[in-house]
Amino acid sequence: MEQANNNDFGQQRVRQLLSGVPFFNEIARDDQVQFSLLEQNTRLWVASSGDTVIRAGDVDSTLYFLLRGQLEVHAEQEGQAPLYYVSPGEVFGSLSMLLRTPRSATIKVADSAREAVVASLDFNAFNDEQSPYSLPTRLAFFHMIVHHIRWTLEVKRMQAPQHELVQSMRKLPVFQGEKGSKEELRALCEQAQGLAELLCRWNEESQANTGNIQLT
Secondary structure: EEEEEHHHHHHHHHHHHHHOHOOOHHHHHOOHHHHHHHHHHHHEEEEOOOOEEOOOOOOOOOOEEEOOOOOOEEOHHHHHHHHOOOOOOOOEEEEHHHHHHOOEEEEEEOOOOOOOEEEEEEOOOHHHOOOOOHHHHHHHHHHHHHHHHHHHHHHHHOOOOOOOOHHHHHOOOOOOOOOOOHHHHHHHHHHHHHHHHHHHHHHHHHHHHOOOOOOO
């Protein structure tokens, strides 16, 4: 996978690619200054068919968005069929980013795709008290992460409603305070961490039992 120069695509094409991701759409709609900052800090990557996008065992603070193409998620063992696929508009890489743990799977460009275009953002820029982003942008970022992980857990719950970790999902606190506040941001950070830890536990159990994982 090679980093692309945003100028290679042109601003109009870059914005067209980013428009497939709800988070970027939300910021573009609400605050053009913040969207311009996001554009400046977003890295674009181009990968050819079969190229590796994320390698199992790596540790970094990057969150990824698939803009074009299709990706395959593979367990550490080579030669097995993909565990699942990543489609355009989807976010991936959140667990390792939040928990600072090694990536749990390898993600490659599907053989059926000629190439993939991926966008990446540095999590630390949103999580730092000295963040260059505004409070509403940081709230939107963490709302996205919480929604993404909670949705993945809900899928698991529907597949295994009697699983012991379902009760743990229900015990996770939900913020009841003032919306749009720093307190909400802190609560979202804690929710994201708690959900990530829960999903990691669920993945570890699933992998031990069947070899399947759901999110890297």
